[in-house]
Amino acid sequence: MKKIxxxxxGHWSDHPSYQTRNAGDTLLQSIDLAVAAEEIGLDGAYFRVHHFARQLASPFPLLSAIGAKTKKIEIGTGVIDMRxxxxxxxxxxxxxxxxxxGGRLQLGISRGSPEQVIEGWRYFGYQPEQxxxxxxxxxxxxxxxxxxxKGDGFAQPNPNPMFPNPPGLLRLEPHSDGLRDRIWWGxxxxxxxxxxxxxxxYLQSSTLKFDENGKPFHIQQAEQIRLYKEAxxxxxxxxxxxxxxxxxxFALVNDQDRYYFGQQGKGSDSFGYIEADKRAIFGRSYAAEPDQLIKxxxxxxxxxEADTLLLTIPNTLGVDYNIHVLAAILEHVAPALGWR
Structure with missing residues (x-):
C-alpha cells in the first residue's frame, strides 16, 4: 500500500492553451483540485514553492484554504526554501x-535550490553569517x-502586558501539537x-538528485532512501x-493523453548541473498505455522503497483534466502494482 x-x-501564463492565465486562476484552481482529488480518493495535495516566478510562492494562505474545504486529504509542500x-x-x-x-499538514522544507534571481534571499533581508x-x-x-x-517557552514575558500571561517563558502561538513530527526534508x-x-x-526525494555514483536515477534514489532508513x-x-x-x-487511456504525453515516456535519465560544481541526475518521465506503464x-x-508517491501534474491544463490524469493512475495502474 502506498499513499498517492x-x-x-502552480504555473500560470497568459497563453491561449493554459487554463491558468494568472495567479488568481492558479490559486483558486489549486483549491478546487485538492477538493476534487480528495473526492476520488487521493491521499495528498502538495505544492511547490518558488519565489520571483509565475508559480506558487506563499503556501500558507493556500494550505489554510484547502484545509478549510477538505476533510481527509494530507496537505503539504514540496518544498519551502528555508533561506x-x-x-x-x-x-x-x-x-x-x-x-x-485538523492536523493534516505535511510540511516539506529544504535548504533551497537555484532560484529565478541571483541570491534572491538577500531581497528578503537575509544573508549568511561570516x-x-x-x-x-x-x-x-x-x-x-x-x-x-516543539512549543517550549523561550521568550521573556513583559511584566506589564496588555493581556495576562501564563506563568513562565512564552512560546509562539498558535501552537499545534504534533506538527513537529510532520516535517519533511527535501x-x-x-x-x-x-x-x-x-x-x-521525514524524507522527500524528488525527480533529481546529485549524481553520486553514475548509476541509474532510480537506483541512486533507492540507495539514498535505504541510507535514510538506516540513519x-x-x-x-x-x-x-x-x-x-x-x-x-501518465497513463495513456485516450487520444487526449496520447496527444499531450505520448512522446514523453520514451526518454531516459538525463544529466545537468543545478550547482556549478555538482553534476545532477534527473529521472525520466513515464508515459505509456497502462499495461506497459505497470511493467x-x-x-x-x-x-x-517509498511509502508515498507524489505525481507531478500539468496544472496549466485545468482541474478536470488533472483529475482525469490522477484518476487514471488510481484506476488503471495502482491496483496492479499493489499500491491500492
Missing amino acids: GFLSF YENPLYMVEDAGAADLIS GETDADMGRKKALEFLDRL AASNATAVWAAENGM WNKAGHQREPRVSVSRSI ELAADEAIQ
Missing part, C-alpha cells in the same frame, strides 16, 4: 494552517524552525538524507519514518 498524492508547481524564511513567523503560519486542517554558505543558513533556519515547533544528496533522519524529519533507526526515533518520491507518470513502474526501485 499530487505535486503542483527565504523567518523561522519564528513560519512557526505561527504553519501552526495556524495545521489547526485549520563563514557560512547560503546552504548553511538554510539548514540553520530549519533547525530553529524545528526547535520552536534532500538532493545521500548525506543530507542522513542528516534529515538524524534530526527526525533513522540508528537515531532511535520512536515513530516510523516516511519517505516520498515524486514522478511524472516499467514495477522496475523502479525507489518507488518500491
Whole structure:
C-alpha cells in the first residue's frame, strides 16, 4: 500500500492553451483540485514553492484554504526554501494552517535550490553569517524552525502586558501539537538524507538528485532512501519514518493523453548541473498505455522503497483534466502494482 498524492508547481501564463492565465486562476484552481482529488480518493495535495516566478510562492494562505474545504486529504509542500524564511513567523503560519486542517499538514522544507534571481534571499533581508554558505543558513533556519515547533517557552514575558500571561517563558502561538513530527526534508544528496533522519524529519526525494555514483536515477534514489532508513533507526526515533518520491507518470487511456504525453515516456535519465560544481541526475518521465506503464513502474526501485508517491501534474491544463490524469493512475495502474 502506498499513499498517492499530487505535486503542483502552480504555473500560470497568459497563453491561449493554459487554463491558468494568472495567479488568481492558479490559486483558486489549486483549491478546487485538492477538493476534487480528495473526492476520488487521493491521499495528498502538495505544492511547490518558488519565489520571483509565475508559480506558487506563499503556501500558507493556500494550505489554510484547502484545509478549510477538505476533510481527509494530507496537505503539504514540496518544498519551502528555508533561506527565504523567518523561522519564528513560519512557526505561527504553519501552526495556524495545521489547526485549520485538523492536523493534516505535511510540511516539506529544504535548504533551497537555484532560484529565478541571483541570491534572491538577500531581497528578503537575509544573508549568511561570516563563514557560512547560503546552504548553511538554510539548514540553520530549519533547525530553529524545528526547535520552536516543539512549543517550549523561550521568550521573556513583559511584566506589564496588555493581556495576562501564563506563568513562565512564552512560546509562539498558535501552537499545534504534533506538527513537529510532520516535517519533511527535501534532500538532493545521500548525506543530507542522513542528516534529515538524524534530526527526525521525514524524507522527500524528488525527480533529481546529485549524481553520486553514475548509476541509474532510480537506483541512486533507492540507495539514498535505504541510507535514510538506516540513519533513522540508528537515531532511535520512536515513530516510523516516511519517505516520498515524486514522478511524472501518465497513463495513456485516450487520444487526449496520447496527444499531450505520448512522446514523453520514451526518454531516459538525463544529466545537468543545478550547482556549478555538482553534476545532477534527473529521472525520466513515464508515459505509456497502462499495461506497459505497470511493467516499467514495477522496475523502479525507489518507488518500491517509498511509502508515498507524489505525481507531478500539468496544472496549466485545468482541474478536470488533472483529475482525469490522477484518476487514471488510481484506476488503471495502482491496483496492479499493489499500491491500492
